[in-house]
Amino acid sequence: TGMSETFTERLRSLQRDKQTALCVGLDPDPERLPDPLSEMEPLEAAREFCLDIIEATAPFACAFKFNLAFFEALGDGGLRVLREVIGAVPENALTIGDAKRGDIGNSARFYARALFDDLSVDACTVAPYMGRDAVTPFLQRRGTAAFVLARTSNPGADDLQTCTIDGEALYQRVGRLTREWASETPADAGLVVGATRPDAVARLRELCPALPFLIPGVGAQGGSLKSCLELGTTGEGTVIINSSRSIIYASEEGDYAEASAQEAERLQQEMKYYLAE
Amino acid sequence: TGMSETFTERLRSLQRDKQTALCVGLDPDPERLPDPLSEMEPLEAAREFCLDIIEATAPFACAFKFNLAFFEALGDGGLRVLREVIGAVPENALTIGDAKRGDIGNSARFYARALFDDLSVDACTVAPYMGRDAVTPFLQRRGTAAFVLARTSNPGADDLQTCTIDGEALYQRVGRLTREWASETPADAGLVVGATRPDAVARLRELCPALPFLIPGVGAQGGSLKSCLELGTTGEGTVIINSSRSIIYASEEGDYAEASAQEAERLQQEMKYYLAE
Numbered sequence: 001t002g003m004s005e006t007f008t009e010r011l012r013s014l015q016r017d018k019q020t021a022l023c024v025g026l027d028p029d030p031e032r033l034p035d036p037l038s039e040m041e042p043l044e045a046a047r048e049f050c051l052d053i054i055e056a057t058a059p060f061a062c063a064f065k066f067n068l069a070f071f072e073a074l075g076d077g078g079l080r081v082l083r084e085v086i087g088a089v090p091e092n093a094l095t096i097g098d099a100k101r102g103d104i105g106n107s108a109r110f111y112a113r114a115l116f117d118d119l120s121v122d123a124c125t126v127a128p129y130m131g132r133d134a135v136t137p138f139l140q141r142r143g144t145a146a147f148v149l150a151r152t153s154n155p156g157a158d159d160l161q162t163c164t165i166d167g168e169a170l171y172q173r174v175g176r177l178t179r180e181w182a183s184e185t186p187a188d189a190g191l192v193v194g195a196t197r198p199d200a201v202a203r204l205r206e207l208c209p210a211l212p213f214l215i216p217g218v219g220a221q222g223g224s225l226k227s228c229l230e231l232g233t234t235g236e237g238t239v240i241i242n243s244s245r246s247i248i249y250a251s252e253e254g255d256y257a258e259a260s261a262q263e264a265e266r267l268q269q270e271m272k273y274y275l276a277e
Numbered sequence: 278t279g280m281s282e283t284f285t286e287r288l289r290s291l292q293r294d295k296q297t298a299l300c301v302g303l304d305p306d307p308e309r310l311p312d313p314l315s316e317m318e319p320l321e322a323a324r325e326f327c328l329d330i331i332e333a334t335a336p337f338a339c340a341f342k343f344n345l346a347f348f349e350a351l352g353d354g355g356l357r358v359l360r361e362v363i364g365a366v367p368e369n370a371l372t373i374g375d376a377k378r379g380d381i382g383n384s385a386r387f388y389a390r391a392l393f394d395d396l397s398v399d400a401c402t403v404a405p406y407m408g409r410d411a412v413t414p415f416l417q418r419r420g421t422a423a424f425v426l427a428r429t430s431n432p433g434a435d436d437l438q439t440c441t442i443d444g445e446a447l448y449q450r451v452g453r454l455t456r457e458w459a460s461e462t463p464a465d466a467g468l469v470v471g472a473t474r475p476d477a478v479a480r481l482r483e484l485c486p487a488l489p490f491l492i493p494g495v496g497a498q499g500g501s502l503k504s505c506l507e508l509g510t511t512g513e514g515t516v517i518i519n520s521s522r523s524i525i526y527a528s529e530e531g532d533y534a535e536a537s538a539q540e541a542e543r544l545q546q547e548m549k550y551y552l553a554e
Contacts, residue, residue, distance in 0.1 A: 027384070069380060069387035072356070075395045080353045100380050102404055103346060104431040107304070112345035118352045126381050129406045129426055131433025149406055154381040156408025159454055160447065164412040170447070177436055 007094070007123060007188040008144035008212050011238055014062045014092060020268040021229065023063040023096065023218065023261075024230070025069050025244030026050050026085070032249055034256040043077045046070075049256075050085040053248050056261040059184045060268035065214075065242050066121070083119050094122040096214070100149060101138075102127030102178040108137035116141050123147060125192055125214070128174045132181060145212065146189055148178045150204060153194025153217030165229075171200060180255035182211065190214055193232075195223020195241070201231040210236045218267075219246030225267070229274045243267060284371070284400060284422035284465040285489050288515055291339045291369060297545040298506065298552070300340040300373065301537075302493065302521030303327050303362070304347050309526055311533040320354045323347075326533075327362040332527050333538040335367050337545035342373040342491075342519050343398070360396050362445045371399040373491065373517075377426060378415075379404030385414035393418050400424060402469055402491070405451045409458060416462035421491065423466055425455045427481060430471025430494030456488060457479055470509075472500020472518070478508040487513045495544075496523030502544070506551045520544060 005013075006132075015021055028046040037045040054064060071082040091093050097119055101111040115124045115138075123145040126138050138146035151161055151171040161171040175191055182189035191208065193201050195217035204213070213232050217223040218241050225241065232239035247267075251259035282290075292298055305323040314322040331341060339365075344365040348359040374396055378388040392401045392415075400422040403415050415423035425492050428438055428448040438448040452468055459466035468485065470478050472494035481490070490509050495518050502518060509516035524544070528536030 029383075029387075067380075067384055067387075069378075069384040069391070072391040073387040074396065075391075076357045076360075077353075079349070079356065083353075098380075101346075101377070102379070102406075103344075103375075104378050104429070106306075107346040110306075110344075110350040114346070114352075118350065118488055127377070127404045127406050129379075129404050129437060130429050130431055130437070131436030133431050133433040135433075152381070152407050154407055154410050156410040156412075159408030160406060160450065163442040163447065163450065165442060165447075170437065170440065170442075173437065173440065228302070230484040270489070 005143065006214045007143060008238065011062065011094060011212060011240070012096065015238065018062055018092065019272045020060055020062050021239055021241045021271050023240045023242040023265060024053065024057045024247050024264060025065040025242045026242050026248060027067045029070060034252050034254070034255045043074055043081055046074055047081045047085060047214065052257040053260050054085065054088055056257040057247060057264040058090050058093055058259070059250050060264040061093055063096055063240050064089050065096040065098050067098045071088065086119055086121060097121035097124040100125050100127050102130050102134045104130065105133040105137055108134050112138045112140065116144055120157070125149065128177070132177070136181055136185055137263050139189055141189040142186040143188045143208045145152055146187060146212040147192045148174060148189060149195045150174045150178070150191040151193045151200035153196040153223060157194070168180045172203060172207060175204045175275070179208045179211060182243060188212065192216070195228050198224060198227040198231055201228055205232055205234055205237055213237070214242060215239050216242040219243035225270055226274055229271060233275070241271065282420065284420060285515065288339065288371060288489060288517070291371065293514065295339055295369065296552070297337055297339050298516055298518045298548050299338045299541060299545050300342050300491070300517045300519040301334045301338045301524050301541060302342040302516040302519045303330065303525060304344045304346065304521050306347060311529050311531070313531045315319045319356055320351055323351055324360065325360045327391070328365055329534040330537050331362065331365055333534040334541040336525060337371055337538070337541040338370055340371040340373055340517050341366050342375050344375045356396070363396055363398060365548040367403060373424070374398035374401040377402050377404050378536050379407050379411045381407065382414055385411050389417065390417045391405055402426065405454070413458055413462055416458060416464040416466055421464045423464060424491040425451060425466060425467040425528045427451045427455070428470045428474045428477035430473040430500060434471070435514055447479060449480060449484060452484045456485045458497055459488065465489065469493070472505050475501060475504040478505055482511055490514070490516045491517050491519060493519040496520040502547055503551055506548060510552065518548065
């Protein structure tokens with residue numbers, strides 16, 4: 001897996017080769033699995049579902065994002081299934097553990113170990129509220145990355161993220177701090193910026209010209225693909241555009257894998273078009 | 278377990294009966310386990326260690342806090358061990374899953390399910406950065422509680438938490454928002470305030486007279502027990518004072534359980550003295 005390259009270098013070369021910025025988000029909700037899987041034992045159904053979606057959509061994706069909430073909620077064996085499906089992602093796609101962890105240094109080191117050493121993800125997501133020593137333990141392995149939550153796509157995001165501090169929004173301060181932490185650690189840092197916030201994509205790109213952005217919220221949450229790509233990919237900037245529900249739940253029937261591939265290909269073609277512009 | 282009572286009512290009556298505000302924090306670090314356990318298989322060693330500490334310290338504690346980082350880092354079976362040791366906590370002590378989760382509503386509901394339904398904790402910790410819809414899914418079960426991170430005890434806490442917004446610190450805004458969310462949901466909400474920040478304990482107690490505070494950082498982190506109790510327990514206010522390392526690693530030898538009980542009893546006696554004042 002080319003550990004001498006940085007995460008961002010691997011991402012750039014994958015995006016160039018496969019002509020895609022698409023990340024497929026795997027959130028296996030037991031109540032939304034397609035009909036043919038609904039009679040299976042929950043762990044086995046989640047496993048089968050993820051393996052099928054990964055195989056079908058891999059040609060169109062540069063990354064897969066795994067939301068740990070859904071695997072933890074499966075109870076015993078949930079993390080074993082997660083490790084197995086992460087292992088099934090082909091070499092030409094990166095893996096992101098969407099864990100949003102954030103704890104003091106000692107605990108953060110253990111969370112980082114669980115993600116990078118036990119689950120073997122290439123990147124993870126991290127929460128910034130506790131500051132530097134809660135984030136930098138996730139930035140110690142060259143070749144990997146941690147994406148720090150900056151501006152999220154959910155309704156409650158305005159409760160804190162847009163509060164003004166010394167003339168800038170809290171999320172901008174998070175961007176500047178992340179840039180600083182990234183410059184002092186062996187791994188790459190990136191930012192999570194919701195697709196429903198194109199203004200934040202633009203402002204954070206100005207502040208952090210070289211950091212990769214992980215952009216969720218295209219698809220079910222309604223964010224615009226075009227503006228995220230245009231605003232996020234200036235200069236050295238790369239973006240990873242995540243779509244979860246619109247891809248993985250594209251069909252409730254036996255054709256769910258084909259349907260997910262169709263939706264992933266549709267998004268990839270749209271991205272290719274805008275990226276070429 | 279008296280589900281008709283609220284979490285805070287149960288906490289108050291336990292604290293009165295047992296004359297203690299002590300919470301024992303279980304962070305089983307495989308590299309710090311006592312010598313007699315060091316030859317055992319890691320999962321079994323963590324299990325044995327936690328069960329011994331719980332049994333030895335339960336008479337002096339109103340709660341046990343389990344840091345999920347350490348159990349997740351154990352790999353397969355880590356959460357099974359966690360569920361088992363949570364189940365071993367006697368009826369007259371509450372259990373807190375220290376998970377610091379924070380994600381959009383749909384994911385938050387799955388994290389809440391993993392904590393309250395699968396692990397069966399009485400309370401958990403939650404990160405506020407994503408706002409209302411990331412926190413309120415943890416406040417849906419009457420009899421339980423979610424403690425929202427407000428002012429933490431770690432060095433990086435100042436990166437964001439003390440930033441000034443409209444004349445108040447960010448952590449004070451978190452306190453006010455939490456009070457608001459608590460008033461609209463069936464469960465109880467509380468705040469996490471580090472013992473190394475007595476000024477924040479005082480300010481948050483003014484803003485939130487009735488919310489329970491979970492106060493880590495006494496012991497290894499150096500916070501003052503006396504000032505936290507004095508400042509935190511005015512009016513209706515209750516506090517839970519957590520100590521992890523100073524109790525669970527009180528001895529590296531075969532007497533670790535007795536040593537942890539001694540340290541827990543010492544803290545309980547100190548608390549009893551200050552609470553009686």
